[in-house]
Amino acid sequence: METQQTASSKLFIGIDIHKRSWKIHCATDLFSGKTFSMPPRPEVLKDYVAKHYSDYEVTTAYEAGCCGYHAHRCFESYGWSSLVVNPADIFRKGKERFTKTDRIDAQLIARELKDGSLTSICVPDKCREQLRSLFRRRNDLVKDMRQIKSYIKMQLLYYGIEIPPEYDNDHWSHNFRYWLDDLKFEYDTGTEVLRSHMRSFRFIDQEFRDVSTLLRRHTKTHFKHDYMLLRSIPGIGSIVASGLLSELGDLRRFKSIKHLAGYVGLAPGIYQSGDTLRHTGVSMRAHRLIRSYFIEASWQAIRTDPVMQEYYRKHQGKNVKSIIVKVARKLLSRTLAVIKTGIPYEIGIIE
Numbered sequence: 001m002e003t004q005q006t007a008s009s010k011l012f013i014g015i016d017i018h019k020r021s022w023k024i025h026c027a028t029d030l031f032s033g034k035t036f037s038m039p040p041r042p043e044v045l046k047d048y049v050a051k052h053y054s055d056y057e058v059t060t061a062y063e064a065g066c067c068g069y070h071a072h073r074c075f076e077s078y079g080w081s082s083l084v085v086n087p088a089d090i091f092r093k094g095k096e097r098f099t100k101t102d103r104i105d106a107q108l109i110a111r112e113l114k115d116g117s118l119t120s121i122c123v124p125d126k127c128r129e130q131l132r133s134l135f136r137r138r139n140d141l142v143k144d145m146r147q148i149k150s151y152i153k154m155q156l157l158y159y160g161i162e163i164p165p166e167y168d169n170d171h172w173s174h175n176f177r178y179w180l181d182d183l184k185f186e187y188d189t190g191t192e193v194l195r196s197h198m199r200s201f202r203f204i205d206q207e208f209r210d211v212s213t214l215l216r217r218h219t220k221t222h223f224k225h226d227y228m229l230l231r232s233i234p235g236i237g238s239i240v241a242s243g244l245l246s247e248l249g250d251l252r253r254f255k256s257i258k259h260l261a262g263y264v265g266l267a268p269g270i271y272q273s274g275d276t277l278r279h280t281g282v283s284m285r286a287h288r289l290i291r292s293y294f295i296e297a298s299w300q301a302i303r304t305d306p307v308m309q310e311y312y313r314k315h316q317g318k319n320v321k322s323i324i325v326k327v328a329r330k331l332l333s334r335t336l337a338v339i340k341t342g343i344p345y346e347i348g349i350i351e
Helices: 042-052 070-077 102-115 126-158 174-182 188-222 224-231 238-247 257-264 288-304 306-314 320-341
Strands: 010-017 022-028 034-038 057-063 081-085 268-273 276-282
Touching: 010 042, 010 102, 022 042, 022 102, 034 042, 034 102, 042 070, 057 070, 057 102, 070 081, 126 188, 126 238, 174 188, 188 224, 188 238, 224 238, 224 320, 238 288, 257 288, 257 320, 288 306, 288 320, 306 320
Parallel strands: 010 057, 057 081
Antiparallel strands: 010 022, 022 034, 268 276
16 A cells, blocks of 8 residues: 655744844754754745755744845745744743854744744734834934934033023924024134034934825825824824834734733733732833833823823822823723724713
8 A cells, every 4th residue: 555645744944034144944843954054045045945845845934123024025925934023932941041142043943933832923014114114214313303402402501501491491493493593602613513513403303394294194195094093082193193003003903902002012010929919010021112102192182082081080199100001001992992993083071
C-alpha cells in the first residue's frame, strides 16, 4: 500500500530586521533549523526558500520597528503567511531576559511562531499608514514650536528683558511677534540671534498650519463617514479625530471597550496575590500619544456635555488626575459606541 502525504510541511522563519542586514532563523515542524545572516531584501529570502524549502508552507514573523511594513507586504505577495509582532509579546525565559543578540532574537521569534503563541499587530493599509505619518509630523512640529519658543524666552530672560504682562502667556499674538521684531540689543550680534530665532519660529509656525490643514482635508476626503461621527462627540475636534483614524485604524476591529481601553492605555492595572489586592493605576503598556489626546479631550467634554460634567462632579473630592482618567475612559466608551452603531453623538440633558 502506497502512503500519501496529506499535509504539506511547514516552515517557520523568525527575522530580526535591521537596516544593513537581517538575521534569519529557519525552523520546520520536524527540526529546529539554523540561523544565518542575509542582505536586507525580501527577494533574497524568497530565493533562499525556493531553493531549499520549495514545497513548504511558509510563515514569517518579525518585530515591529523602524523598518515598517514593506517586508510584510512583500512576504504576503509571495503567498506566505506573515506576522508583524509587538516586541513585548515575545516570551523570554529567565536567562534569556539577560542575554540579547540578533541571533537569539531571531531564534526566539521562530520558536514562538512555531508554538503558535504569536499574534500579529494590526497592519494598516498604505492610506492610513501615510496619514499616520502626517499626523506624527504635526506632533513633531508641536514639539519644535515649544522648543523654539523656549529658546526665545530664554534669551530674553538671560539679558534681563521683561516681557510685557499682556504678552506673557502661551498664546503668541501678532502684536507680541511685532514687539519681538522691534526689540533691539546693545550689539548687532544679540539682535541677530533673536532675528534667527524668529525666522525659525515663523517657518515652524507656517509648516504647522500647512500640515494641520492637509491632515484635516485628507481625513475628511478618505474617511469622511467616521470622521463626521467622531466630530459629533464633545471634546473631539478635527485633529483628535484625524489622530484616532490614523493611529487606531478602523475602531470596529475592537471587540469591546475593554479591548480598546487596553490598547489605548486607559485600563486599570491590578496586582492580586492571596488576600492582597491593589490597583496600580493606568496600564504602563499604552498608546501614549492617543491617551494624552483623550485626556485633553476629556477636559473639553466636561465643559460642553452636561452628562460628562455630572459624571466628573460625582467623583469630586478624589485626586483630579484619577477623575479625568475615569472621564477619558467614559469618553472612549462613547467613541467606540458611536463608530459601531453609526449614530452621531447627541449631548445628554440632565433632568
